[in-house]
Amino acid sequence: LHTALKEGHIRKATHIVSTISDDRGEEPLYLGIPISEVIQQEMSIGDVISLLWFKRKLPRWASKFIEMCLIVAADHGPCVSGAHNTIVTARAGKDLISCLCSGLLTIGPRFGGAIDDAAINFKKALDNGIPPDVFVEDLKRQGRRVEGIGHRIKTAENQDKRVEILCQYAKQHFPAMKYFNYARAVESYTLQKANNLVLNIDGCIGSLLVDLLSSCGCFSEQEVKEILELGALNGLFVLSRSIGLIGHALDQKRMKQPLYRHPADDVLYATE
Amino acid sequence: LHTALKEGHIRKATHIVSTISDDRGEEPLYLGIPISEVIQQEMSIGDVISLLWFKRKLPRWASKFIEMCLIVAADHGPCVSGAHNTIVTARAGKDLISCLCSGLLTIGPRFGGAIDDAAINFKKALDNGIPPDVFVEDLKRQGRRVEGIGHRIKTAENQDKRVEILCQYAKQHFPAMKYFNYARAVESYTLQKANNLVLNIDGCIGSLLVDLLSSCGCFSEQEVKEILELGALNGLFVLSRSIGLIGHALDQKRMKQPLYRHPADDVLYATE
């Protein structure tokens, strides 16, 4: 940009720079590709996400995996923070977008936001040749939990079906699974500590997406790191769970549920 | 603006027009008044709100009443929709603004948003000389509730203290209370129907603010109507309750409360 300015190709600096889509011509372009071509080439939603978020056209097996992630994470019942806040807002009679945003704003470190951190941690550990046990004990020493490990109910004997589904697909289609295998090795070690310290869905998606980005041949090492640090994987969960949140809002409106008021006898008023 | 453009006072149309504050000079101006003067004149928060929302410097008794409204509506416990969603978001480990917005987004027709409608309805009815009983029955015929009337617990014998407080102040300081008195007359009629159809806090604030705006000598009839239609009174509740919502977020963070998950046994899964 600065060079272009200096060389006089641009008259004056604009206040906004944008690189992913262009609405000035006959039809919108996604990363330079006209929408009519996107449709003609039968690109999928996974392809469009790749164009707009990762600035690449990914191979079919990769964008198909992105779509599988969108499907398995679309909803997880009405009890989780996001769905709950969306339900409460819907019952307060608010519009769809207010309901959605009230729920989305709960997504973070403790709910739905462990994917990026799991990905970053597993990647750094494996790239630096740190053995699984050292990795786990290092985090423990820092008083941190292993992101992507642990589940309330699931155990070694009672696997999360969603993890199985994604792992199955990767085995059939991914060129490499070294980060996922590393995550599994971490799980083997943590399972010795407690039966429920399994690789959870966030850890599974996170490690497999690092494998996907690293082995699809579209990104340099540096670009993979950048994508993880931007928080783009978190974006996948956010988009996916939006399907469920909108569903919950419509569900409450359909049933004309009244204003929710949390039962006072479920609150400890610790005022003294 | 158009005239100014035509007369050549403005070179070209700007994309944004703004009238309430100006940040270009030595110090920000609120409606043309430099902040240092705002402070020197010992203006209060109620005064600043009047300048920025209503574009007027109100008499002291009026801005003091606005501050009383901010105080009595600042919080109403952890069980209401807004506080509840803020609490859930705080427990998901999110930043203060996400917690606040998640709660604010629940404010609307069923929670905290009856002030404007109560004000508009009572004003229209009294201005058009509609007797209280006709007013109530008209709404009933349309299948609508009387905004500003009704309470879960309060009854004719057991008044809401906050209504008493505001009414007391108005009696001592307002030049006129005709809209509040009309609201009281509506209450007299609805109380014949059921003991809990009292004038509630929203109806009280709404009707008194119409009295304030109409009798303070700062607004034309038309301007009062415009303020109500803009939803400015709703703004007072939003600002006031933000104090409570921020309080609840800080409260949960201080206690390091864990991720909230709604108990599954409190949900009816009506999936079949």
Added chain:
Amino acid sequence: LHTALKEGHIRKATHIVSTISDDRGEEPLYLGIPISEVIQQEMSIGDVISLLWFKRKLPRWASKFIEMCLIVAADHGPCVSGAHNTIVTARAGKDLISCLCSGLLTIGPRFGGAIDDAAINFKKALDNGIPPDVFVEDLKRQGRRVEGIGHRIKTAENQDKRVEILCQYAKQHFPAMKYFNYARAVESYTLQKANNLVLNIDGCIGSLLVDLLSSCGCFSEQEVKEILELGALNGLFVLSRSIGLIGHALDQKRMKQPLYRHPADDVLYATE
């Protein structure tokens, strides 16, 4: 529910009722279908949306159309309200979800929210046998614009490619297109008034979705009406455009763009 309570099937009323998904068992169920089956049956994102929003498994041609809508509406450049606010928030250094929500909150009557209204209006008009010219003139008399009609740039000679794409697909796969054809008839009439009063993308998506819902054999007349009134079609735009908004947030973060401050010389300070 009430009957179930009376008949003693449920011990006590729960505070929350939910019908679309169930997280209590081995794996989440979407409308009663286990996720592993969703994947095994190679259901698409359009299918999952139908299950969670419309409570139906739609025929393949229908869920494919939903996916096409998600693709063509995913982004429309950085200048529109939603993308702009997301960009400003990203440049303020905020997290992905804050950026997304700041943009989503602009979606409404003037930006992205004309789909539902266009659908409702065209449907009501055709169902009641109102001729296109009467329909347009009726709205004009009420001082309202025809939702789904009109474009800044596009004209009769210079069609919106996205409208062509969706129309093309519908012609090949939809059992019926009577609402779309009605919308086209309305367009023929408005084009006599001005060259740019074409059927726009919102009107196209809206009318085609009514055709889809009405002719797919999955919904009663009453259920179609309910879906439109719930604002579910608006949900499709919201979900779709979330792809673009997340893309814009990642784009700004990738380029490390500094804090945006709107140029003061583009503001008319109309303070006097």
Added chain:
Amino acid sequence: LHTALKEGHIRKATHIVSTISDDRGEEPLYLGIPISEVIQQEMSIGDVISLLWFKRKLPRWASKFIEMCLIVAADHGPCVSGAHNTIVTARAGKDLISCLCSGLLTIGPRFGGAIDDAAINFKKALDNGIPPDVFVEDLKRQGRRVEGIGHRIKTAENQDKRVEILCQYAKQHFPAMKYFNYARAVESYTLQKANNLVLNIDGCIGSLLVDLLSSCGCFSEQEVKEILELGALNGLFVLSRSIGLIGHALDQKRMKQPLYRHPADDVLYATE
């Protein structure tokens, strides 16, 4: 809580714990004080904030200072990120709360969120006896800017009036100003580097609030630290600026401003 549970004072653990307000009785209690008493004692908005956020009744000079902060930070014109996004949302025809939240979500490290960090940094530096020059050079070595220092326009010769106003009040009423004085000493050092590296409004409010909390006699050393880490000072800016944001939303609605679309010629489409 755990002790209470064990000792049998509480039947079963509630799902929510709350300590700041109580809505169960005749009238809401703020930190145990009935609202009617809050009003009778002529408590101010600053007092109510102290009760609900800091769990203390502060001396009058302290809550008055809090109110002054609310007043001087209430607005800073239409060009800053928050006001701008609120304006864009208002012009998209959205409700007041959507406008407010869209703006609030921009508040963070680069806009309005430097108060807490400035407070924490100045406090830590002075408490640990680090001389101003070492403090500045340490941050520089880490590639970090000094929070609370620097301004686009203001210089040593041309002070920010708002800083003067607050400083003036503190000199007259605060028992101690050691953190503010430390901030001033930092400014003296940075001013040798560049003429515009003055103590800005965030640094001023941040350091003075540390002085207030530390010298008012209501908090232990540990409690002051906790308040800063909770991000409570940020809350003051958020609440204060909400006045301005609501003002801007009402302003745009009053003027019936049309949908904003950012001018395409102000965007660099760097798509290749």
